Amino acid sequence: MIAMSVILVSMTVLYQALLSGQILSADNKLRHRALQDASSLMEQMSVVPLPNLSATFAHDAPIAEFAGLHCPNQSVRVVYEDAAATTEPPVNYRVISTWTSTVGRPETLVLRGVRAR
Numbered sequence: 829m830i831a832m833s834v835i836l837v838s839m840t841v842l843y844q845a846l847l848s849g850q851i852l853s854a855d856n857k858l859r860h861r862a863l864q865d866a867s868s869l870m871e872q873m874s875v876v877p878l879p880n881l882s883a884t885f886a887h888d889a890p891i892a893e894f895a896g897l898h899c900p901n902q903s904v905r906v907v908y909e910d911a912a913a914t915t916e917p918p919v920n921y922r923v924i925s926t927w928t929s930t931v932g933r934p935e936t937l938v939l940r941g942v943r944a945r
Contacts, residue, residue, distance in 0.1 A: 851930055851931060854930040855929050855930055855931075855935075858898075858899050858900075858927060858929060858930065858935070859935065859937065861898035861899055862898070862899050862902065862925040862927055862935070862937045863925075863937060863939075864898070865894050865897055865898060865899075865902070865904055865925060866904060866923045866925045866937060866939045867939070869885075869891065869894065869904055869906070869923050870923055870939065870941050872885075873885060873906070873921075873941070873943065874943070878914075878915060878917060878919065878943060878945065879915045881914055881915075881919065881943065882908065882911070882914035882915070885906045886906075887906065887907065887908050887911040887914075888905055888906070888907050888911075889905055889906075890903045890904065890905050891904050891905060891906070894925075899925075899927035899928070900927060900928045901926075901927055901928040902925065902926070902927040903925070903926050903927070904923065904924070904925045904926075905923075905924050906921055906922070906923055906924075907921065907922045907924060908920070908921045909921065909922075917943065917944050917945050918942050918943065918944045919942070919943040920940070920941075920942050921940070921941050921942075921943065922938055922939065922940050922941070923938070923939045923941065924936065924937070924938050925937045925938075925939075
C-alpha cells in the first residue's frame with residue numbers, strides 16, 4: 829500500500845515536470861519566432877532610405893505585415909526615440925513585438941537599434 833502511494837506521488841510529479849517542460853519549450857519557440865520577426869523588420873528598416881523611414885514604418889503603429897504572423901495575437905511596431913527627427917542621422921528606435929504565450933500571458937520583446945545613414 830505504501831509502495832503504491834510512493835509510486836503514485838512519483839508519477840504525478842513526473843507528469844507535472846514533463847507538462848511544465850513542454851509549456852516552457854513552446855513559450856521558448858514563440859519567443860524565438862518573435863525575435864526573428866523583429867530582426868526581419870530591422871533588416872527591412874536598414875534598406876529603406878533614411879528620409880522615407882518614418883513614412884514607411886510609422887511611429888508606434890502596428891505593422892500589418894507582421895500581425896499574427898508567427899505568434900498568436902502578434903503585433904510588431906517601431907517606436908522612434910525622437911519621432912520628429914527621423915530624417916537626420918542618427919535615428920534611435922525600438923522594435924517592440926507583443927504576443928500571447930501558450931498559457932495566455934501577454935509577452936513583450938524589445939530590440940533597440942540605431943540608423944546612422
